[in-house]
Amino acid sequence: MGCESIGQVTPAPGSPTRVQLERLLAGVRVVAERPRPGGYERGCGGGQGCVFGPAWTDDHDGPGGHDGCDSRNTVLARQLTRAVFRPGDTCVVVSGALNDPYTGQRITFARADAKAVQIDHVYPLAAAWDMGAAGWPMPQRVRFANDVDYNLLAVDGKTNEDKGDRTPGDWLPPARASRCFYAGKYLMAANRYALPVTSADRDALRRVARGCP
Structure with a gap:
């Protein structure tokens, strides 16, 4: 699920655009993997x-x-x-x-x-x-x-x-139309609190962004 892009599905109302998601992605730090x-x-x-x-x-x-x-x-x-x-x-x-x-x-x-x-x-x-x-x-x-x-x-x-406690590299909403919205919320929280994303998260969010308007 985490590897699929949205494709041609119309994103849910309130979803960010591709440009907005790319800007949010550019603002977060990326780490190789989740520390424990x-x-x-x-x-x-x-x-x-x-x-x-x-x-x-x-x-x-x-x-x-x-x-x-x-x-x-x-x-x-x-x-x-x-x-x-x-x-x-x-x-x-x-x-x-x-x-x-x-x-x-x-x-x-x-x-x-x-x-x-x-x-x-x-x-x-x-x-x-x-x-x-x-x-x-x-x-x-x-x-x-x-x-x-x-x-x-x-x-x-x-x-x-x-x-559970999975992040975008391992989990995306089951409704493909909801993924732009989820990606935006996830990245807004990450930016707001200066939290990083993993390389797998970044890649999954980039794939989502490519399907956003």
Whole structure:
């Protein structure tokens, strides 16, 4: 999957152009392969590292921080159509519909089946840790993990689980029309936080860019 270009498929709305992607690519550092420094512990339970802070915390100085709503609900409120909130609560989204940016499908969201729609870190946290975030101060890691502008997307849950912590050299959205959009989001996050891409990532993103308008 990671080796295919978009070809003649019409990119999804909001996708960057080929020129825009090439500019973003030119701005990132390229490393031969992903290092594996160890020490990544996302969990915040007893004895766990909690290296990116509590999941979906509102306590950060990035986009959407300190607004009274956790970052998961902020993303849902932004992306879902016909979003319905818990009565008397302007933050908690209980239902809506998602135009999934990875599959191109329309997915019904209900809080009772929350796993159907998950929040993806476009530039995965584990990959970011390996590529430099291990050396960041904690506030920067928390900001990155909750950046609703640059690194978070509501997506199909099964697709998110399939993606895991893979980067573009190993994974691209199953909907070919979504790949220009994904490439743009990935590179925007990389540029924003001065994170590198691997040679395999660069090559995959270049192939994607060639199919963008």
